[in-house]
Amino acid sequence: MLDSRLIGLILVFAPLSLLSFGGGQAIVADIQYQTVEVQKWLTNSEFVDMFALSRAAPGPSTLISALIGWQVDGFQGALVAALAMYIPSSAVVYFAASWWQRSQASPLRIAIERGLAPVAIGLVFAGVVAVVQAAKMDALALATLAVCTLILYFTKFSSYRLLFIVAAVYGALVYFAMAGHGAG
Amino acid sequence: MTGKVAGRLPTKIIPRIAPAIPPTRSAATVARNMPPDASPSPDQTSPPQVPILELLGVFFRLGLLAIGGGVQAFMYRDLVEVKRWIDDKAYITGLAIAQVLPGANPVNVALYFGLKLRGGLGATVAVFGMVVPAFCIILTMGYAYRQLAHFPATHFILLGVAAVGVSATLSMGAKIATKLDRDWMTILIALVTFGAVGVLRLPMVPVVLVVVPVSILLFYVMERRRAG
Numbered sequence: 001m002l003d004s005r006l007i008g009l010i011l012v013f014a015p016l017s018l019l020s021f022g023g024g025q026a027i028v029a030d031i032q033y034q035t036v037e038v039q040k041w042l043t044n045s046e047f048v049d050m051f052a053l054s055r056a057a058p059g060p061s062t063l064i065s066a067l068i069g070w071q072v073d074g075f076q077g078a079l080v081a082a083l084a085m086y087i088p089s090s091a092v093v094y095f096a097a098s099w100w101q102r103s104q105a106s107p108l109r110i111a112i113e114r115g116l117a118p119v120a121i122g123l124v125f126a127g128v129v130a131v132v133q134a135a136k137m138d139a140l141a142l143a144t145l146a147v148c149t150l151i152l153y154f155t156k157f158s159s160y161r162l163l164f165i166v167a168a169v170y171g172a173l174v175y176f177a178m179a180g181h182g183a184g
Numbered sequence: 185m186t187g188k189v190a191g192r193l194p195t196k197i198i199p200r201i202a203p204a205i206p207p208t209r210s211a212a213t214v215a216r217n218m219p220p221d222a223s224p225s226p227d228q229t230s231p232p233q234v235p236i237l238e239l240l241g242v243f244f245r246l247g248l249l250a251i252g253g254g255v256q257a258f259m260y261r262d263l264v265e266v267k268r269w270i271d272d273k274a275y276i277t278g279l280a281i282a283q284v285l286p287g288a289n290p291v292n293v294a295l296y297f298g299l300k301l302r303g304g305l306g307a308t309v310a311v312f313g314m315v316v317p318a319f320c321i322i323l324t325m326g327y328a329y330r331q332l333a334h335f336p337a338t339h340f341i342l343l344g345v346a347a348v349g350v351s352a353t354l355s356m357g358a359k360i361a362t363k364l365d366r367d368w369m370t371i372l373i374a375l376v377t378f379g380a381v382g383v384l385r386l387p388m389v390p391v392v393l394v395v396v397p398v399s400i401l402l403f404y405v406m407e408r409r410r411a412g
Contacts, residue, residue: 021389023289049329056342057325058251059318060288066319067326075323082319086311089287090295094307096285097296107407114407115400116280117273118370119392122377123283124256124357129382131350141347148351152261153358159261160249163348170344174337 005073006080008039013065013084020089024054024061031064041072062086234269234301236309242267243294243313248321254349255290257356259297269301272363284396290314369406373399 012034016027028051035041042050050071054064062085069081103109137145144166151157242262250258256279263270270278278300282292291314298310364370373395380391 018286020286020288021284021392023283023287026389050326053325053329054322056251056345057318057322058249058255059247059315059322060255060290062288062291063315063318063322066322070323070326078319078323082315086287086291086315089285090291090311093282093285093287093292093295094299094304097281097299097307100281101300107411108404111400111404111407113273113277114365114370115373115403116284116396117276117364118372118374119377119395119399120276120280120283121357121361121364122374122379123381123388123392124279124353124360125378126382126388128350128354128357131346131353135343135346137343137347141343144344144347145351145354148348149354149358152352152355156265159254159258159348159352160245163249163251163345166344166348167341170341171337174340178337 003073006077009065009069009072009077009081010084012039013081014088017085017088018092020062024064027062028064031068035068041068046071234267236302236305238267239298239302239306240309240313243298243310244317246290246294247314248317250290251345251349254352256293257349257352259290259293260356260360261352263297270297272360274300276360276364284392369402373402 012031016030016034019030020027032044032047032051036044036047050064050067053067054061057063063082065081065085066078069077069079071077072081132142132145135141148162148166151162152159246255246259246262260275264272264275278293278296279289282289282296285292291311294310294314295307298306298308300306302309361374364374377391377395380386380395381388
């Protein structure tokens with residue numbers, strides 16, 4: 001049976017799921033308020049750590065719900081919190097996308113398609129600016145960004161391979177910087 | 185360049201260089217996966233059905249490896265550029281619909297294209313592949329975080345990873361932008377959206393709630409005027 005902590009997780013995350021327009025960023029403030037101020041499941045600094053982790057991990061940043069769920073009630077808490085985060089919004093997307101993909105060609109459909117495209121592309125570039133500023137990128141990171149963009153734009157080089165190479169090079173840089181520091 | 189790609193992915197390249205060649209191994213696989221009574225899709229350009237395991241593989245790898253905030257861009261590279269299951273215009277439409285609706289964008293986009301490629305099963309497989317590996321990793325990282333957070337190296341490497349994520353997004357944006365219609369309205373609406381959210385830093389949700397209906401209305405009026 002669901003205990004009260006699991007029900008609490010569902011009651012916090014399921015409504016936020018339906019409000020997460022634009023993804024996790026839209027509801028981060030509400031998650032913080034609900035879990036720290038109202039439910040007192042975690043402290044503010046624990047929340048900040050979990051937020052940083054959810055941005056660094058692969059997959060969607062709304063997986064912060066799984067981390068909070070784990071804190072509240074272990075593995076079952078993580079599972080219930082993640083499901084509460086994804087099922088409501090996914091149901092909405094499922095029905096909207098089914099309807100859209102089945103609808104016949106019409107002037108309205110064409111207008112929706114042509115009207116949405118420039119908004120989406122504007123948001124893609126706005127997202128680039130937001131991440132560059134939020135991550136406080138230094139000259140090295142900006143140079144990495146420029147080189148990787150050229151590689152991905154002009155070649156068919158695998159984006160995963162590129163990710164591993166950059167992580168390895170950065171790891172090597174840290175290693176040699178620390179080794180040099182130790183010797184000097 | 186084509187020779188190099190064809191050597192690595194022999195079955196994928198065939199439709200592009202010789203669309204008229206009759207059944208190959210990949211075409212036979214597609215035919216076997218096609219239900220006999222598949223209802224005709226209104227979308228004339230819809231691709232042939234893809235094997236469900238290949239779909240799971242693509243999204244599983246995305247859920248496992250696409251770090252640094254560039255999930256949609258990694259997905260673009262897989263679905264549009266490598267597999268050629270989706271074209272640029274269909275991708276940007278899916279991306280837009282996923283952004284307008286509530287939910288995590290990567291999950292919504294996965295659901296949208298899973299559904300488009302293989303119906304309800306495809307949608308389930310895509311979301312499963314996207315969320316389950318990421319779910320396991322984030323719990324593992326949560327467990328290890330208190331040790332890792334003390335190393336300055338962790339933050340430094342994550343910055344490099346974030347740079348790759350942003351570069352994938354930038355490259356995708358540039359590629360799609362060159363394939364959009366070149367009319368002044370498309371350009372204007374893209375610039376207004378970028379200016380409001382990217383430059384003025386207005387909150388995304390209200391901007392989208394205003395710009396999307398206005399944009400659709402303008403294109404609708406233009407479409408009717410052209411028709412009438």
